[in-house]
Amino acid sequence: MNVPVVSSPVEERLDERQLVDYREYKRDLLKWLHHLGKNPDHAEGYAETTVRQVSYKVDKFYRWLWNEEGYTTSATPDDADDYMRHLVYSDTEYSTGHKASSQKCLKRLFKWRRHELGEEVEWEPTHSFSPDASQPRDYLTVEERKLIREAALEYGSVPSYSALDPQERQSWKRYLAQRFEKPIDDVSVSDFDRANGWKIPSLTWVSLDCGLRPVEVERATVNWVDTENNVLRIPKAESSKNTENWIVGVTERTSTALERWLIERQQYDQYQDTDALWLTRHGNPYNSSSLKYILSRLCEIAEIPTENRSLSWYAIRHSVGTYMTREQDLAAAQAQLRHKSPETTMRYDQTPIEDRRDALNRMG
Template sequence: MNDADEATDPLDGITVLTEPTADLLNERQQIDFRTTRENCLQWLLAFGKHPKKADGYAASTVKTRAHRMDQFYRWVWQNETNGYTTDVTHDHADAWLKQIAMTDHSVAHKSNCRKALLMLFRWREHEHGLDEWTPEFSFSTGSRTATPRDFLTRAERTKIREAALEAGSVPNYKSLSPEARDRWKAHLAQRFGKPKAEVTPADWDRANGWKIPSLVATGLDAGLRPIEVERASPRWVDVDNSALRIPKAESSKNEGHWVVSLQDETAAMLDRWLAQRATNPKYDDSDHLWLTREGNPYGSSALRTVLRRLCDTADIDYEHRQMSWYAVRHSTGTYMTREEDLAAAQTQLRHTSEQTTMKYDQVPLEDRQSALERM
């Protein structure tokens, strides 16, 4: 490469493959990672700020953030995947950000780590088709603690639970006229991917199943993280005691066994779902409590889709809100703290540190509105 080529290299001055990263990778992995990094950094320089306008970030910004992205990848390999991968996920990002939140680093450092991840996942969104990442935390320069994103109000929690009971339901088979029944058979044939002639009354029961109601109700009660929804197993469900019993080996942090309280109504939904699940061939070789229609475990993207569809059904506006699945978890933490105390919320949300739970020690919007009315 001659001097002219070096002068026009967009990555000049930006370290693509750092020594700590090279030390962790073999030669082929180094080549693969270098290619991934170059593609990402070049995209950020050219398109990162406003992709449609081809407006990129300044080289100085990319240089600083590239260093933190590199740290993130190494952390994933050493703590999440037990080895090299470039397929970093939203759950990896959330986990790293939580770990960063509990360190003694400055708030500015934590905020910059968050911004670096936002840049990385914006590239993955545009170039790899990944869904938009909504961080669980934001960091304020006026505080050393992390603050939760939007959460569902008490009224919205009720609406979401009720909308889940309505989701995907169809009229009672026996109540339909022959003409209406024929139309619904065509709908169910398309929904379940089978010929219309093979649709039976059992498909009506399947359409009115308890998968989504049980998933949503359990998520609302237990404040399940997306990774916990994905890992959830029928073995966790204790219907008799209205609880989830999460073994240490399957908990999100692998740091302890957890017994999580459920409402009796939620336990009843899970009991009905387990009975239906046992008759569904999709689950014959699966230990997952819930699977999508395509037979995959629920991840952050699928859960976000479920929640937003329920918001649409419940007429809950989320245009200017961070309506990810974590809105469910945040609402559980906020109201558990309000109704009981931080210790109860810490146990219910499966936090190993009370400092993590403290971010839920806030007054909900409707309580502040009531206070204003009384003033």
């Protein structure tokens, strides 16, 4: 699990002995969340992205508490209520989503203390911060989806080795040496081919088709891929919600990109001992942060404006649900997004603004 035990602000706030104590406290919490936290009776833990969020929000809560009362790990339900009131009345305008997420993370903290530390600490929050399920989410438009798909082919691309003169090759070798973190004399023709590879296009296109969550990108293996039938076969044990096996369709275009990537993937040492479908150039699984960076670069290449928008990898998923509902129906979107409950899919059922304008014109 690649989650920092404590954040930098905590390290700066505590003295050495306090930091040792708090780090041990947090390490036990994160371990429990990852392996048992979601359903202790069935040994089902949370995804790494959830554990990371809890870790960050719990650190913020304790830093606030230490400023109020001094160092302690023995937070009480009253402390949690006071912190939520602090978020409500703070001069900083925290979003409803942030307050709801903070509340949820603190409930997981108290749940751990009850299950693992044997403390009789029940917390029933005095405030509710459930975000409006119908609140519009940032998602990609149909035109932006097309631009992102095309931008994936340009992502990180370099000129063909054979098309460059010696001076140009040397310049591009310096760039690739920095990119692949290797000496310039070790840069070869294969590195030029690698820079124009199919990893990013296949990852992006599969996400555009299937609305992959970040944790599903992280868990994806070569065994999911069935290019003969143009589908992904996601086993129950590896699906995000662990509810059932899923068969999700992809386009022929995406299937071709996957075929090319699976062949190319065999050339790289970092994949020799793993069945992971995609890894970063450092050999690590992708996460929300690294995927958000990719989307940001794709938007930059495609010249998609991102000002006043909160675009994460989920923006791709939201677009799949929104437009699949429009092109087919709610049932099709539910299957493609791998939702057990149709109520969950309805949160992605947003009539695009262009459709609403057309409706208004027709209404007169």
